[in-house]
Amino acid sequence: xxxxxxxxxxxxxxxxxxxxxxxxxxxxxxxxxxxxxxxxxxxxxxxxxxxxxxxxxxxxxxxxxxxxxxxxxxxxxxxxxxxxxxxxxxxxxxxxxxxxxxxxxxxxxxxxxxxxxxxxxxxxxxxxxxxxxxxxxxxxxxxxxxxxxxxxxxxxxxxxxxxxxxxxxxxxxxxxxxxxxxxxxxxxxxxxxxxxxxxxxxxxxxxxxxxxxxxxxxxxxxxxxxxxxxxxxxxxxxxxxxxxxxxxxxxxxxxxxxxxxxxxxxxxxxxxxxxxxxxxxxxxxxx
Amino acid sequence: xxxxxxxxxxxxxxxxxxxxxxxxxxxxxxxxxxxxxxxxxxxxxxxxxxxxxxxxxxxxxxxxxxxxxxxxxxxxxxxxxxxxxxxxxxxxxxxxxxxxxxxxxxxxxxxxxxxxxxxxxxxxxxxxxxxxxxxxxxxxxxxxxxxxxxxxxxxxxxxxxxxxxxxxxxxxxxxxxxxxxxxxxxxxxxxxxxxxxxxxxxxxxxxxxxxxxxxxxxxxxxxxxxxxxxxxxxxxxxxxxxxxxxxxxxxxxxxxxxxxxxxxxxxxxxxxxxxxxxxxxxxxxxxxxxxxxxxxxxxxxxxxxxxxxxxxxxx
Numbered sequence: 119x120x121x122x123x124x125x126x127x128x129x130x131x132x133x134x135x136x137x138x139x140x141x142x143x144x145x146x147x148x149x150x151x152x153x154x155x156x157x158x159x160x161x162x163x164x165x166x167x168x169x170x171x172x173x174x175x176x177x178x179x180x181x182x183x184x185x186x187x188x189x190x191x192x193x194x195x196x197x198x199x200x201x202x203x204x205x206x207x208x209x210x211x212x213x214x215x216x217x218x219x220x221x222x223x224x225x226x227x228x229x230x231x232x233x234x235x236x237x238x239x240x241x242x243x244x245x246x247x248x249x250x251x252x253x254x255x256x257x258x259x260x261x262x263x264x265x266x267x268x269x270x271x272x273x274x275x276x277x278x279x280x281x282x283x284x285x286x287x288x289x290x291x292x293x294x295x296x297x298x299x300x301x302x303x304x305x306x307x308x309x310x311x312x313x314x315x316x317x318x319x320x321x322x323x324x325x326x327x328x329x330x331x332x333x334x335x336x337x338x339x340x341x342x343x344x345x346x347x348x349x350x351x352x353x354x355x356x357x358x359x360x361x362x363x364x365x366x367x368x369x370x371x372x373x374x375x376x377x378x379x380x381x382x383x384x385x386x387x388x389x390x391x392x393x394x395x396x397x398x399x400x401x402x403x404x405x
Numbered sequence: 406x407x408x409x410x411x412x413x414x415x416x417x418x419x420x421x422x423x424x425x426x427x428x429x430x431x432x433x434x435x436x437x438x439x440x441x442x443x444x445x446x447x448x449x450x451x452x453x454x455x456x457x458x459x460x461x462x463x464x465x466x467x468x469x470x471x472x473x474x475x476x477x478x479x480x481x482x483x484x485x486x487x488x489x490x491x492x493x494x495x496x497x498x499x500x501x502x503x504x505x506x507x508x509x510x511x512x513x514x515x516x517x518x519x520x521x522x523x524x525x526x527x528x529x530x531x532x533x534x535x536x537x538x539x540x541x542x543x544x545x546x547x548x549x550x551x552x553x554x555x556x557x558x559x560x561x562x563x564x565x566x567x568x569x570x571x572x573x574x575x576x577x578x579x580x581x582x583x584x585x586x587x588x589x590x591x592x593x594x595x596x597x598x599x600x601x602x603x604x605x606x607x608x609x610x611x612x613x614x615x616x617x618x619x620x621x622x623x624x625x626x627x628x629x630x631x632x633x634x635x636x637x638x639x640x641x642x643x644x645x646x647x648x649x650x651x652x653x654x655x656x657x658x659x660x661x662x663x664x665x666x667x668x669x670x671x672x673x674x675x676x677x678x679x680x681x682x683x684x685x686x687x688x689x690x691x692x693x694x695x696x697x698x699x700x701x702x703x704x705x706x707x708x709x710x711x712x713x714x715x716x717x718x719x720x
Contacts, residue, residue: 121505197489200453201506
């Protein structure tokens with residue numbers, strides 16, 4: 119893992135990618151800082167980081183596009199996958215390298231609150247909370263980028279796909295509000311999910327029985343829920359999408375609340391996508 | 406050392422490999438021969454664990470690839486068709502990275518790095534970016550990468566492709582040298598290469614092994630008759646008539662004049678019968694001096710063409 123980590127960090131800085139990422143992020147966050155804090159003489163730092171979310175969202179694809187797609191494209195995955203490394207070591211090495219670059223950039227932005235603290239009072243704990251939330255959310259974004267990179271064959275599709283996925287996540291809260299909340303819509307949506315799951319299982323195992331069994335089990339669970347606790351279906355669509363709303367959980371951090379469940383949520387989210395990435399690479403070798 | 410048992414690879418309905426079976430003994434240099442798309446690279450990718458077989462088993466040194474992939478992968482050095490290089494690294498950085506992922510560490514590391522770079526002769530470019538190096542150097546770095554950590558088995562997929570003739574000879578000599586200490590599987594579609602380097606040859610076509618044996622065995626196996634090329638001074642028609650009178654001669658063909666006052670004649674005799682002495686006596690009796698007599702054994706090219714173009718070949 120460390121070998122891959124070192125190699126990735128080095129390649130961020132031997133190609134322009136690392137520098138571009140840092141330069142753009144620092145420039146835009148600097149502009150936000152200047153306009154929101156300095157020019158308005160405000161010590162309220164949260165809005166700066168909140169605005170930075172969108173900038174970061176644009177930059178994650180740059181950070182992750184070549185991680186796995188680049189190896190596949192260059193055929194260097196043959197070296198990695200035929201070496202005694204585990205696939206999980208490769209994925210984790212790449213993930214932590216991207217996270218490290220992100221942390222390094224964030225560390226530089228710590229200058230902003232330091233500048234403010236020289237001229238006025240800032241609430242240090244709140245800012246630390248903000249940063250913690252930003253780090254956790256950013257790491258989750260990176261895990262999505264890594265996953266998209268593992269399913270795309272080249273860097274361009276990887277970048278565009280990551281950007282699309284993140285943009286959707288950014289819009290989830292807004293989309294959620296417009297969704298129907300009736301009982302029937304919830305049942306229909308759950309049905310669609312079960313069917314999708316069946317199809318995925320069928321394609322992953324190429325086994326018609328596995329797909330059917332999952333379908334029957336899913337239908338059974340749906341029926342049980344329907345007869346015992348109908349209310350679960352009300353607004354189910356929105357609730358389901360809400361599970362992917364990374365930004366909503368960030369709000370509690372920016373309000374100065376250190377919410378343990380949010381921390382666990384982010385860590386689980388990253389872990390799930392890293393796991394999917396590993397499975398994806400393994401699967402590609404099987405099919 | 407390497408056992409490939411009933412390995413089948415399918416992509417959907419498309420069968421790439423169809424129940425391939427073979428073994429490679431320790432210290433052997435095995436050549437894989439076959440037209441493009443025959444399944445050579447797929448077989449190699451399966452042995453090295455890059456992709457998995459749909460069915461079947463691969464064992465290296467008695468260890469199953471699926472059960473202990475890390476252990477098996479440690480024993481194998483692999484040069485894929487396209488050398489897996491990072492263009493943005495220098496040669497030395499790259500080889501150090503390979504050392505890291507192959508877990509070559511401690512005092513052995515520097516020593517083996519130096520040794521590997523000397524073996525493939527890339528020490529003079531170690532400070533340079535791989536991006537700026539020629540194809541020949543890249544191929545050699547690819548080989549260097551494979552032999553780092555001194556694995557027992559080397560798998561080289563078309564190691565001389567895209568090189569100029571001098572480099573090809575250099576790489577071949579290098580492989581011969583490596584063959585003294587390693588078990589090697591080598592693929593190629595260039596026949597002289599395989600016959601020059603390998604002790605045993607497997608010919609693969611359309612996912613199946615169609616012929617197997619040492620280069621000599623193969624040429625014997627497919628020699629249904631023996632041909633001899635003669636260059637004779639004198640009249641062509643007279644010579645042909647004289648030869649036709651000899652026992653066991655199957656056919657005689659006049660090949661035309663290649664040198665002044667001589668004629669080239671191709672004589673085919675029954676399999677396993679040596680007619681050279683009778684030829685000499687008959688010619689000398691008829692006062693037709695022999696300028697040249699050359700047995701025409703089937704080359705690997707002929708065998709290759711036979712087994713890959715005709716589906717039904719007597720074995």
